Amino acid sequence: MTSSTVDKSTVGVGERQYHIGIAPGEVSTVALLPGDPFRVPLIAEFLTDVKTVAHQREHLTMTGWYKGRHITATSTGMGCPSTAIAAEELIRVGVTSLIRVGSSAGLQPGIKPGDLLVSEGTLRNDGTTAAYAHPGYPAVPDLRIATTLGDVARELTAGTATEVYSGLNVSDDAFYAEGPEWISQLNSLGILNVEMESSALYVVARLRGVRAGMICAASSNLFDGTSLYDGVKEALSEGWTRSIEAALETAVRLEL
Ligand SMILES: O=P(O)(O)O[C@H]1O[C@H](CO)[C@@H](O)[C@H]1O
Numbered sequence: 001m002t003s004s005t006v007d008k009s010t011v012g013v014g015e016r017q018y019h020i021g022i023a024p025g026e027v028s029t030v031a032l033l034p035g036d037p038f039r040v041p042l043i044a045e046f047l048t049d050v051k052t053v054a055h056q057r058e059h060l061t062m063t064g065w066y067k068g069r070h071i072t073a074t075s076t077g078m079g080c081p082s083t084a085i086a087a088e089e090l091i092r093v094g095v096t097s098l099i100r101v102g103s104s105a106g107l108q109p110g111i112k113p114g115d116l117l118v119s120e121g122t123l124r125n126d127g128t129t130a131a132y133a134h135p136g137y138p139a140v141p142d143l144r145i146a147t148t149l150g151d152v153a154r155e156l157t158a159g160t161a162t163e164v165y166s167g168l169n170v171s172d173d174a175f176y177a178e179g180p181e182w183i184s185q186l187n188s189l190g191i192l193n194v195e196m197e198s199s200a201l202y203v204v205a206r207l208r209g210v211r212a213g214m215i216c217a218a219s220s221n222l223f224d225g226t227s228l229y230d231g232v233k234e235a236l237s238e239g240w241t242r243s244i245e246a247a248l249e250t251a252v253r254l255e256l
């Protein structure tokens, strides 16, 4: 290492961030994080005084107000590498609570498209967090956020056909490499669902001293044999709406 070797823990701090295109002061303290940029306007439909702050690469950011709280929505893109970048840069510009509102495939029997899945911890089957922490380092959400997401989701869906599950999930890196053996191994470990971002979100949040959580809508059920190619779009879309409402209410209740 020379005296001019770049130190990424300090470079760019206080400036407009390179990937997300946001400067300190432009966003709220809480951010909702879908993977897909096209779901950011869906979150904005719940907000008033909406502003588009930036759109670079897969990271679209909009802000607005919900029941007196300033809310940010930023898309992470798919997978842990871009999620870690978005989380790091959002934290640098003032975000202290990150709530992923995702889609995820069920791994236990009975989970159907549109059901809600609240994360209590993530099996780290990704490469990104290996660069950050020991393999045994836990990827866990903030416990108050996880509990409140579950409580609110159950209230919102009471009396409907939508079920809410709370439990462990896995973050995989390789969507099309999830073979039958891996799916059945995850099922026998009691893992509820698979997605691709929470591992990075939780590890980065813990290492930087901020809060994180995740609620997903079930897109399919890999154990039951329902795939994304089975016309599940409408149920999934309803699940996204419910998960966004649950995250917004959590931000209000916990004053994030
Ligand atoms: O819909 P999002 O939030 O992107 O979540 C899920 O969808 C993508 C795979 O289809 C992955 O990003 C996975 O985590």
Ligand SMILES: O=c1cc[nH]c(=O)[nH]1
Binding pocket: 103, 104, 105, 172, 175, 178, 194, 195, 196, 219, 220, 222
């Ligand atoms: O990782 C994922 C996420 C959603 N659906 C899948 O089949 N895999």
